[in-house]
Amino acid sequence: MSDFTRSDRVAVQLRKEVAVLVHQAVRDHALPSVSVSDVEVTKDLDMARVFVTTLLAGDSDKAVKALNEMAFEFRRELSRTLKMRLVPEIRFQYDDSVDRGERIEQLLRENAPDNE
Numbered sequence: 600m601s602d603f604t605r606s607d608r609v610a611v612q613l614r615k616e617v618a619v620l621v622h623q624a625v626r627d628h629a630l631p632s633v634s635v636s637d638v639e640v641t642k643d644l645d646m647a648r649v650f651v652t653t654l655l656a657g658d659s660d661k662a663v664k665a666l667n668e669m670a671f672e673f674r675r676e677l678s679r680t681l682k683m684r685l686v687p688e689i690r691f692q693y694d695d696s697v698d699r700g701e702r703i704e705q706l707l708r709e710n711a712p713d714n715e
Contacts, residue, residue, distance in 0.1 A: 606640040609687070613647050614638040616680060617689070620673050621651070621666065630665050631658030636694045640687055647687040650694035659693040666691040 618635040625633055632654040640647045651666065653659045666673075670689040677686045 604642070606642050606644060609644055609683070610638045610640040610647065612681065613640065613649070613677070613687070613689075616677055617647075617649055617673065620676060621649075624666065624669055624673075628665065628669075631655065631662045633662045633666070636696075644683075644685065644687055647689050649689055649691050651691055652694050652697055656698055659695075663691050663693050 614635055614637070617638065621633055621635055624630060633651050634653075635649060636652050637650040638647055639650075649666075651659075651663065653662050667690065670691065674686050674689050677689075
């Protein structure tokens with residue numbers, strides 16, 4: 600038996616579909632450049648957290664706010680394209696893992712012993 604649950608399968612499917620919708624929204628609404636990095640779906644399939652990254656960290660608040668305002672329309676569009684009885688509620692959240700990784704690298708470089 601596989602450890603790949605239904606919520607995992609739904610998350611994979613949502614990630615593909617939401618990425619397309621987000622890409623269109625970025626173009627159509629002149630939003631900052633955004634990429635979908637991950638999707639987590641609750642076990643009951645009621646809610647999906649969509650993690651996004653932006654090209655410039657300073658654009659993250661504006662992008663996430665705009666995407667959350669469009670979430671209802673995204674959900675309606677997904678209900679037409681996905682073969683699911685009920686599409687999870689979508690909430691966008693900034694994925695700061697890249698920023699944290701860059702900060703750690705910076706600290707390591709600053710505190711590296713001199714190689715003489």
